[in-house]
Amino acid sequence: MTALTAYLTGIGVVGPGLADWPGTEAILAGRRSYLYAEPMLPPPDTLAPTERRRAGRVVRLALAVGLEATRRAGRDPADLPVVFASSGGDGDNCDAICQTLASPNRALSPTRFHNSVHNAPAGYWSIAAGARVATTTVCCYDASFAAGLLEALVQSASTGVETALIAYDLDYPPPLRAARATATPFGVAFLLHPARADGAIARLSARVAPGLPDRLAHAELSSLADTNPAARSLPLLEAIARRRTDAVKLPYLEPAILEVEVTPCG
Amino acid sequence: MKPLVLTHYTATSCLGAGLAPTLEALRATRSGLAPCRFLDVELDTWVGSVAGLEDVALPPASRGFDCRNNRLAFLGLGQDGFDAAVRDAARRLGADRIGVFIGTSTSGILETELAYRNRDPVTGALPERFNYVGTHNTFSVGAFVREALGLAGPASVVSTACSSGAKAFGMAARMIELGLIDAAIVGGVDSLCLTTLYGFHSLQLTASRPCRPFAADRDGISIGEAAAFALLERPSPRDGVHSIALLGVGESNDGFHLSTPHPEGLGARLAMRAALKAASLAPEAIDYVNLHGTGTLSNDLAESIAVEAVLGSHTRSSSTKGATGHTLGAAGALEAVICALALREQFIPGGSSTGVADRSLPVDYVGRATNAPIAHVLSNSFGFGGTNCSLALGRLA
Numbered sequence: 001m002t003a004l005t006a007y008l009t010g011i012g013v014v015g016p017g018l019a020d021w022p023g024t025e026a027i028l029a030g031r032r033s034y035l036y037a038e039p040m041l042p043p044p045d046t047l048a049p050t051e052r053r054r055a056g057r058v059v060r061l062a063l064a065v066g067l068e069a070t071r072r073a074g075r076d077p078a079d080l081p082v083v084f085a086s087s088g089g090d091g092d093n094c095d096a097i098c099q100t101l102a103s104p105n106r107a108l109s110p111t112r113f114h115n116s117v118h119n120a121p122a123g124y125w126s127i128a129a130g131a132r133v134a135t136t137t138v139c140c141y142d143a144s145f146a147a148g149l150l151e152a153l154v155q156s157a158s159t160g161v162e163t164a165l166i167a168y169d170l171d172y173p174p175p176l177r178a179a180r181a182t183a184t185p186f187g188v189a190f191l192l193h194p195a196r197a198d199g200a201i202a203r204l205s206a207r208v209a210p211g212l213p214d215r216l217a218h219a220e221l222s223s224l225a226d227t228n229p230a231a232r233s234l235p236l237l238e239a240i241a242r243r244r245t246d247a248v249k250l251p252y253l254e255p256a257i258l259e260v261e262v263t264p265c266g
Numbered sequence: 267m268k269p270l271v272l273t274h275y276t277a278t279s280c281l282g283a284g285l286a287p288t289l290e291a292l293r294a295t296r297s298g299l300a301p302c303r304f305l306d307v308e309l310d311t312w313v314g315s316v317a318g319l320e321d322v323a324l325p326p327a328s329r330g331f332d333c334r335n336n337r338l339a340f341l342g343l344g345q346d347g348f349d350a351a352v353r354d355a356a357r358r359l360g361a362d363r364i365g366v367f368i369g370t371s372t373s374g375i376l377e378t379e380l381a382y383r384n385r386d387p388v389t390g391a392l393p394e395r396f397n398y399v400g401t402h403n404t405f406s407v408g409a410f411v412r413e414a415l416g417l418a419g420p421a422s423v424v425s426t427a428c429s430s431g432a433k434a435f436g437m438a439a440r441m442i443e444l445g446l447i448d449a450a451i452v453g454g455v456d457s458l459c460l461t462t463l464y465g466f467h468s469l470q471l472t473a474s475r476p477c478r479p480f481a482a483d484r485d486g487i488s489i490g491e492a493a494a495f496a497l498l499e500r501p502s503p504r505d506g507v508h509s510i511a512l513l514g515v516g517e518s519n520d521g522f523h524l525s526t527p528h529p530e531g532l533g534a535r536l537a538m539r540a541a542l543k544a545a546s547l548a549p550e551a552i553d554y555v556n557l558h559g560t561g562t563l564s565n566d567l568a569e570s571i572a573v574e575a576v577l578g579s580h581t582r583s584s585s586t587k588g589a590t591g592h593t594l595g596a597a598g599a600l601e602a603v604i605c606a607l608a609l610r611e612q613f614i615p616g617g618s619s620t621g622v623a624d625r626s627l628p629v630d631y632v633g634r635a636t637n638a639p640i641a642h643v644l645s646n647s648f649g650f651g652g653t654n655c656s657l658a659l660g661r662l663a
Contacts, residue, residue, distance in 0.1 A: 002351065002445050054524075078521075087403065089425075094378070101460045102382035111466030114525040114650055117371060118404055118425035123651025126521040132533055134517035135653070136433055138422045139404035147422045158440040174376070175391050179398040208420055208446075253412075253421060256362075 003207040004153040005199035008151070008240065009162065010075065010191035012068030014061060015231065016041055016184045016224065020068055027218070028234075028241035034220045038184045046077075046128040055109050056122055057170055058090040061187040062121035063128065066145045066166045069189035073199065075162070081155055082164040084122045084137040085148020085231035087229040088182060090115060091172035117127065121168070144169070145188070146250045146258040152192050153206055157230075162193045167230040183227035188237065200265040202240050209259050213251040236260055267544045268269040269511035270312050270439055272496040273355075273449075276346040277603040278338070279590045289607050295616030295635045297589045299476040301486050311472040314331030314490025314591025315458055316341070316382030324410075331410040333374035333401035335457040339411055342455065342493025343519035352415045352497055352649045354514060355449055366421040367437040368414045369430025371649075372425075374401030378461040407455045411495075412590050425595065426483050427649030428558075429517075430454055430613055431494065432598025436515035438498050438633040453495035454599030462594060469525060477561035477592070479585035480570070480631045481621025484561045490591020492505035494599040496606070501662065510606040513547065513642070513658040515538025520652030527565055527648060531572025534558075537654035538576045538644060545642070545658035549577045553640035553656075554614050555602045559585020559595030559628075560592050569646065570627035579628040582638070584617030598655060605643045605659045613637045 006193035011021040017037045018024045026032035027104045041060040043052045046067065055063075062084065069075050092113045099110055114120070119137040126135055140147030168187035172180050193200065214235045216225045225234040232251050238244040243264045249257040276284060280298030281291040291298060299312045322337040328392065343349045357362055381396040400406055408423040420441065424433045431454020438450035466472045466487060473486035498512060518540065520533035527534070542549060558569055566585075573583060586604050593600050608615055616635035617623075623631045642660040 004422070004444070005448075032437070049301050049526075087405070089404065094375075094547055096424045097461055097465075098379055098382040101379050101464060102385075106460065106464050108461075108464045110465075110468045110470040113461070113468050116461060116465065117427040117650045119427055119649070119651040120524065120652070120655060122426070122519075126519040126652055127523065129521065131521045132519050134275075135426075135519055136424055136437070136517070137426050138424055138437075139408075140422050141399060141403050141409065142407040147420075150420065151422065154437075154444060154446070157444055160458070175382075175385060179392055179396055180403075253418075 001208045003205045004157050005205040006153050006156050006194055007197050008190055008198050008202045008204055009193045009200050010073030012065035012189035014064050015186040024237065027242040028238045029178035038094060041185065044128060048122060051124060051127060051193060056092055056115060057185065059121050059124045061170060061185050062166050062168045064188040065124055065187040066164065067127060069191050073191050075191060078131040080164045081133045082125065082135040082166055083148050083152040084135060085144045085167040087139060087141050087144040087169050088172060090120060091119045091170055091176060094178055095173045099246050112262040122166050133176035142229050143252045145233045146252040150258060153237055156192045156194045162191060165190045167233060169228050181227060183224050186224065186228045186231040188230055188233045202265055203263040205261040206258055208252060210255050211249050211257040213257050214249045267439055267443060267514060269501060269513050270442060270498045271501050272510045272606055273499045273504050274348055274351040275496040275603050275606050276342060276348040277494040277600050278316060278342040279344055279347060279593060280316060281492055281590060281598055283341060285607065291589060293635050297592055307463055309467050310474045312476045312488045313458060314488060316491055320374045322441040328410060328413055330397055330400040331406060333377045333471050335374045335407055335455055336410045338457045338491060338493045339407050339455045340414060342372060342442050342495060343414060348394045348495055349415060352451060354492040355497060356374060356417060359448045361416060363443055363448040364417050365416055365419045365438055365450040365451050366408055366410055367424065367434040367450055368408045369424050369434045369599060370407050370456050371425060371427050371430055372456060372459050373404045373463055375405050375461055377401040379460045379616060411451060426653040427651055428594050428597055429647040429649040429653045429655040430595035432647035432655035433517060434599060435512055435602065435657055436517055439512060439515055449497060449499045451495060452498055454596035455493040456532035456593055456595040457491040469519055471562050473561060477588055477602045478618055478621030479559035479561040479587050480566050480587055480624055480627055481618060482624040486562055486565060488591040488592040492590060492593035492596040492600045494596055494603045500535050509662045511608050511660060511662050514541040514545025515549040516544060516656040518654045522652050525630040525650050527568040529568055531568040533652055533654045534569055534648060537656040541644060547642055547658060552577055552581055554581035554608060554643045554645050555581055556605050556643065556645040557583050557585040558646040559587055561587060570629045574628040580630055582614055582632050584615055584632045586615050588618045602657055602659065605645045609640060609643060609661050620661050
């Protein structure tokens with residue numbers, strides 16, 4: 001398949017023991033040792049108080065990584081088309097709704113209901129940014145990160161406009177947790193510029209091909225990469241952190257993988 | 267964008283399975299809505315339910331996907347020779363050269379809702395037979411359609427509430443234009459479930475009578491369910507002279523509120539203008555608008571202001587949700603197929619069988635189906651989260 005190319009101009013990361021991209025980069029490059037800590041999911045400071053109160057963990061996670069990427073790159077979120085990618089969306093909210101619907105009084109809270117849409121983080125993001133540019137929200141189960149990256153690269157190539165990817169997944173509460181084991185929250189954001197841009201971190205060139213996905217070299221983070229769909233980006237983040245030319249095979253729809261060539265810039 | 271031909275298309279909704287009953291009902295301005303008798307739901311509302319889903323059996327190899335939503339998808343794929351046409355295309359182009367892009371809002375969540383009623387009284391565990399990946403997960407319908415049709419190309423489910431089924435067309439069009447694939451199955455599948463019935467009720471957005479879009483006494487939506495699909499391909503000499511084509515896709519956001527449209531339809535205007543631009547069409551080239559037209563006070567008012575701002579107040583328009591109900595994540599695909607039928611048969615579907623048009627809304631609203639020469643149409647789909655998508659379709663000369 002034809003390869004799609006873009007320049008990575010910004011990154012944001014939040015995960016267990018991974019507070020931001022510079023910290024994650026140092027850990028993945030082997031410059032800093034990894035220490036587990038619960039992921040920090042601060043309420044987004046860009047949301048008005050009413051929305052901030054209504055924003056669950058999934059919204060906090062998605063906005064945190066998106067805002068880190070745009071702030072590091074000095075971009076205004078209002079100008080960026082964004083592809084949101086998540087396998088499970090808001091599991092906390094889904095559990096609460098299903099509990100209510102299984103109870104004698106099925107009356108739902110309106111906020112619970114409007115938060116139930118898979119594109120709720122995209123909605124909060126565009127409200128916070130005052131953005132009218134298009135966003136989309138995709139799901140591809142365990143391949144959601146690769147599908148989101150592919151869609152963001154497609155959009156950036158097709159429109160010629162810098163496009164963001166925000167991928168995120170969280171753990172489900174019980175009883176859904178037993179049916180779908182997802183590790184602690186992990187989110188990642190990329191800004192993808194269709195042409196070589198100032199401050200570009202790396203050039204990414206991706207294509208769908210047959211193959212087997214790569215394993216993460218970092219031993220302590222490999223179980224996270226196996227059990228959170230968004231954290232399946234970790235082998236790619238590792239290649240970016242090591243600042244070497246590399247080709248990373250990401251899990252996609254078996255027997256296909258998304259092969260991403262990483263070429264450091266500058 | 268370069269036009270893409272809908273070489274095959276089909277729709278299944280409360281109007282019937284396949285194009286023939288759909289066309290017959292639209293021609294007659296007949297509604298498929300009925301009082302809600304779904305499971306044990308006790309809400310004073312009407313729904314557009316698809317008959318016979320209880321009896322649909324998935325192929326043995328796909329049993330893990332068994333749920334109302336995937337049964338509806340399977341019923342839909344089997345109509346109008348759609349599945350056979352896709353297999354032909356796969357032999358012609360290669361199974362890995364055909365993408366699958368499906369919109370849904372609630373996937374198979376009904377299975378989870380029912381599983382929560384049957385939790386273990388001691389441990390709270392869901393029943394053993396509950397299958398998350400095959401039913402609940404948003405991608406389930408995409409994986410099922412891909413497997414049922416034997417396809418191996420890129421696939422994604424787009425889940426942006428009620429614009430999902432329209433945005434699937436945009437995803438496919440971009441990938442075909444870039445040469446990543448040669449064709450795509452696009453569509454929308456959404457089915458009745460408790461979350462949407464009780465959820466829209468909680469927002470006081472469900473009508474107690476059949477929904478009456480753009481009517482003076484409109485008071486909310488009727489929830490429906492549907493599966494609608496199209497096979498999108500580049501134009502070829504094999505196409506007939508009156509092939510129906512996707513000409514443009516326009517997408518935007520309101521950036522305003524999670525569940526209320528921008529009161530002046532600013533995002534909707536951007537989506538319609540972007541669709542016209544992508545299609546290289548002037549506003550006056552549009553002969554008909556299939557409105558989002560949910561039947562809520564706020565949507566219809568905001569949309570009418572947006573349509574007037576972009577097209578003026580003389581473009582004939584209607585919402586077919588009075589006939590089909592609001593099929594949520596399937597609506598964009600269902601209404602694209604309805605537009606294809608309108609272009610094929612040269613008629614404007616009627617917008618209502620009961621309501622009296624709200625004359626304060628600045629659009630030329632067509633109540634009863636009428637014959638008319640139409641070359642280009644717009645189909646609007648808007649959703650929670652402030653997401654907007656407008657499709658431009660037309661006949662190839």
